[in-house]
Amino acid sequence: MRKGLSAFNVTALVLGLAFLYLPIAILVIYSFNASRLVTVWAGWSTQWYAELWNDAALLDAAWTTLRIGLLSATAATVLGTLAAVVLVRVPRFRGRFLFTGLVYAPLVMPEVITGLSLLLWFVALAIDRGFWTITIAHTTVTLCFVAVVVQARLRTFDVSLEEAAMDLGCPPLRTFLTVTLPVIWPAIAAGWVLAFTLSVDDLVIASFTTGPGATTLPIRIYSDVRLGVKPEINAICTIMVALVALGVIAISLLTRRAGRDEAPAR
Amino acid sequence: MNAPQRGLAGRLVVVVPYLWLAAFFLLPFLIVVRISLSQAALAQPPYEPLLDWAAGWEGVQAFLSALSFDNFTALAEDTLYLDSYLKSLQIAGLSTALLLLVGYPIAYAMARAPRRWQPVLLMLIILPFWTSLLIRVYALMNILQHDGLLNQLLVALGFEPRVWLATDTAVYLGIVYSYLPFMVLPLYATLERLDQSLLEAAADLGAPPWNAFWTVTLPLSRPGIAAGALLCFIPIVGEFIIPDLLGASDTLMIGRTLWTEFFANRDWPLASAVAVLLLLILVVPIAIYQHVQARALEREG
Numbered sequence A: 001m002r003k004g005l006s007a008f009n010v011t012a013l014v015l016g017l018a019f020l021y022l023p024i025a026i027l028v029i030y031s032f033n034a035s036r037l038v039t040v041w042a043g044w045s046t047q048w049y050a051e052l053w054n055d056a057a058l059l060d061a062a063w064t065t066l067r068i069g070l071l072s073a074t075a076a077t078v079l080g081t082l083a084a085v086v087l088v089r090v091p092r093f094r095g096r097f098l099f100t101g102l103v104y105a106p107l108v109m110p111e112v113i114t115g116l117s118l119l120l121w122f123v124a125l126a127i128d129r130g131f132w133t134i135t136i137a138h139t140t141v142t143l144c145f146v147a148v149v150v151q152a153r154l155r156t157f158d159v160s161l162e163e164a165a166m167d168l169g170c171p172p173l174r175t176f177l178t179v180t181l182p183v184i185w186p187a188i189a190a191g192w193v194l195a196f197t198l199s200v201d202d203l204v205i206a207s208f209t210t211g212p213g214a215t216t217l218p219i220r221i222y223s224d225v226r227l228g229v230k231p232e233i234n235a236i237c238t239i240m241v242a243l244v245a246l247g248v249i250a251i252s253l254l255t256r257r258a259g260r261d262e263a264p265a266r
Numbered sequence B: 001m002n003a004p005q006r007g008l009a010g011r012l013v014v015v016v017p018y019l020w021l022a023a024f025f026l027l028p029f030l031i032v033v034r035i036s037l038s039q040a041a042l043a044q045p046p047y048e049p050l051l052d053w054a055a056g057w058e059g060v061q062a063f064l065s066a067l068s069f070d071n072f073t074a075l076a077e078d079t080l081y082l083d084s085y086l087k088s089l090q091i092a093g094l095s096t097a098l099l100l101l102v103g104y105p106i107a108y109a110m111a112r113a114p115r116r117w118q119p120v121l122l123m124l125i126i127l128p129f130w131t132s133l134l135i136r137v138y139a140l141m142n143i144l145q146h147d148g149l150l151n152q153l154l155v156a157l158g159f160e161p162r163v164w165l166a167t168d169t170a171v172y173l174g175i176v177y178s179y180l181p182f183m184v185l186p187l188y189a190t191l192e193r194l195d196q197s198l199l200e201a202a203a204d205l206g207a208p209p210w211n212a213f214w215t216v217t218l219p220l221s222r223p224g225i226a227a228g229a230l231l232c233f234i235p236i237v238g239e240f241i242i243p244d245l246l247g248a249s250d251t252l253m254i255g256r257t258l259w260t261e262f263f264a265n266r267d268w269p270l271a272s273a274v275a276v277l278l279l280l281i282l283v284v285p286i287a288i289y290q291h292v293q294a295r296a297l298e299r300e301g
Helices: A007-030 A047-054 A056-089 A096-108 A111-124 A131-156 A159-167 A172-201 A204-209 A217-225 A231-265 B008-036 B053-066 B070-077 B079-112 B115-130 B133-144 B149-156 B168-192 B196-204 B209-220 B222-237 B241-246 B254-264 B268-300
Strands: none
Touching: A007 A231, A007 B079, A007 B115, A007 B133, A007 B168, A047 A056, A047 A231, A056 A096, A056 A131, A056 A172, A056 A217, A056 B008, A096 A131, A096 B008, A096 B222, A096 B268, A111 A131, A111 A204, A111 B008, A111 B254, A111 B268, A131 A172, A131 A204, A131 B008, A159 A172, A172 A217, A172 A231, A172 B008, A172 B115, A172 B133, A204 A217, A217 A231, A217 B133, A231 B115, A231 B133, B008 B268, B070 B079, B070 B268, B079 B115, B079 B168, B079 B222, B079 B254, B079 B268, B115 B168, B133 B149, B133 B168, B133 B241, B168 B222, B168 B241, B196 B209, B209 B222, B222 B268, B241 B254, B254 B268
8 A cells, every 4th residue: 555645534534533532532521520411511520430439339230240341251262262273273173164153153243133042042041140141141242252353363373383392292282372372362362351341341232131130330321321411421431431441552552562572583 | 283183172172162152152043033933921931832841742743833933924014123124224224335435535544644653543443442332322422412512513603403312313423433443444454455566557557546546446445345344234234222322212223123022012022033034134244244254364364
């Protein structure tokens, strides 16, 4: 691609980024608004953040969301990394075609279908719905995202390194742990963060698979949002946006540093 | 890992994720199909017939003969469902076109930007993708509400305030806003790898830049266009949050109809039939998407 930006290119970039970021920026600014009227600016204040602390149900939902996110992201990272290894390194086995389909389908599947089918499945198995059913549902969907991220890294990984280790008598599992893993771990870490944020952000699948007593933050926010815009919601949304932004920035720094470490070895 | 065939550990690498996906993705679908052929009942679970394993083969026969296509006939007879499907396809089609129009210039500019800016630009596009859809739609509601910033701006400029929330305009705006990263990323991935010597050749042979774009850049970016369009179109058809929060109460998209059928009317068999039909509509675009993905992987291969 020829480099150099024309005026048209700059305009497209500026307008595009403004379109993506302005609504979030306004949300963040208005979460510090002193007025209860969300449309009138009455000076800076942190009172809505203070009010979050007094909302026991909200804190409870946040804690539930966090635990589901940590558990499902960890399970999804293990399963998704295995799936990625299978996709890239196991060229032939019975049912490979179906397997590939099963890994890619959840990425584009409408959430209402995934949520409905998992719920009906849990009901048919007579499993009590709540914390664990949401965790299983999130693990299932996010493991596919982890698989995509990790397999992209595995594809660019030099297979001859693994082959050399195995030729020298290193067993496959140990080769993976001592040769492959040290190189691809930034991709695995990125997969974990992606799985965690997808879990923390999810409303539709959690709504279907939840049961009495397990309210996640998005479910709580959704039921509030339906009644209109409120400053407390602006505050909780700001906290979530800030956490996600920190996670993404941390991961990108991590990946870039790992990329630099690896570069001289090539 | 060349040796998963060799030992138990190698076999587990395949079996564990396979079993998990079969148990929590494939089988749940089969149960949706089975329940879509059942009838709603005032029981727990709220549908019948139930398979009576104790009755042996006769139980299976009784179960099979009690299944019916009644829900699908009901879907065909009630215009509510047909309208929802058509409206979803229409909104998804039109907004995918809008996304292409908005996303292409952004992806193109990103690909032309100096190399050291590109990771930063990429990150700026990816960041919203990681932010909750619910939160981003809520952020739009903040701006679009009746006394929100958009109307305040219009009034300040001397225009009449307009109703934005609960309109189709808000739904389109919400979709373009939410799905823009999904369109820009695959387009950028293709454009960034474009062989620049082709454009130089076109310029050397006297093609004006605009002409070179139409005859060289655009055709070569077709894989990116296909991937971006499908990556947006498929989930938009089943979108729930955007029409629910930004649309009018009569913006019947099929994801929302399914939600209502399930949570408000508690008709599980009918909701399942809606889901099965939705999936049948999406099978073709999903198959094309898988095909495009596979070809892209081969190229990188």
